[in-house]
Amino acid sequence: MSAPRLLAEFAGPRQILLAARQVRQATGFFVRDAYTPFAVEGLAGEIEGLRPTRxxxxxxxxxxxxxxxxxxxxxxxxxxxxxxxxxxxxxxxxxxxxxxxxxxxxxxxxxxxxxxxxxxCGLPRLHHPIFDLPGFERATQDRFFLEVETGDAAEAGRARAYLKGLGALSVAELPR
Structure with missing residues (x-):
């Protein structure tokens, strides 16, 4: 079974950038993706696992x-x-x-x-399970979402509390 992924919602670009840096420095958590209404400078460098494009x-x-x-x-x-x-x-x-x-x-x-x-880009993909999460449609308007992967299922609760402590408005588990 793969490690659970959490989606944390933040109010602004500064909050998501600081949270991504904190999560990246924390042991056991990995920043997998970010969903923002506009480009946030420095955020791409905090996402782990990005390969150079071919x-x-x-x-x-x-x-x-x-x-x-x-x-x-x-x-x-x-x-x-x-x-x-x-x-x-x-x-x-x-x-x-x-x-x-x-x-x-x-x-x-x-x-x-x-x-x-x-x-x-993995296209054409007509539907992604992340679109079923309530409030995710605001990622194109005024909310900033950070996708975080935990090391294992036992750490999901600790990761949820950690993200809340970083100022997340809400934290939801991503459907598979």
Whole structure:
């Protein structure tokens, strides 16, 4: 069985930032996520388990694949499928290929970046159990929520009291 996760509600950005720092320093508790109506500077550094994004790699690979596909398609079409020698020019003239290669590189990078973003965000997920908690809809308006994981089920009560002591307006256990 996995460790229980608690969701603590705070009134403002300063309170959630201070609480995240305190929870991170406490032994046995881990800050897993934060839900805020706007970006809170410094809060992302307090969340444990965030990995660097691989979006840049997906964009690079998609762009390279798109550019190479455009180059290959054009080269095949003018040298193998329908060669038309005209004016003594080479069949595979690189300057003629440039614009299509550029466009396909952008298309490949954009498409792979979009797919990588969806996969990285876990989308499409139509419903998350956290939305069933009463009052969570205010995370987009004026409330700040901190998701905290405890070490085991026995520490959930201690974590709840600890979060209340940090100024949490309410503490609820997240449904699985």
């Amino acid at each position: 979006l840049r790699l997906a964009l690079l690979l998609g762009g390279l694949a798109g550019g190479l596909a455009a180059l290959l398609l054009q080269w095949l079409s003018v040298t193998q499928v329908l060669p038309m020698p005209a004016g003594g020019r080479a069949l595979a003239s690189w300057p003629d290929f440039f614009f299509a290669i550029f466009e396909m590189t952008i298309l490949g990078a954009g498409s792979s970046g979009f797919v990588a973003l969806l996969v990285g």
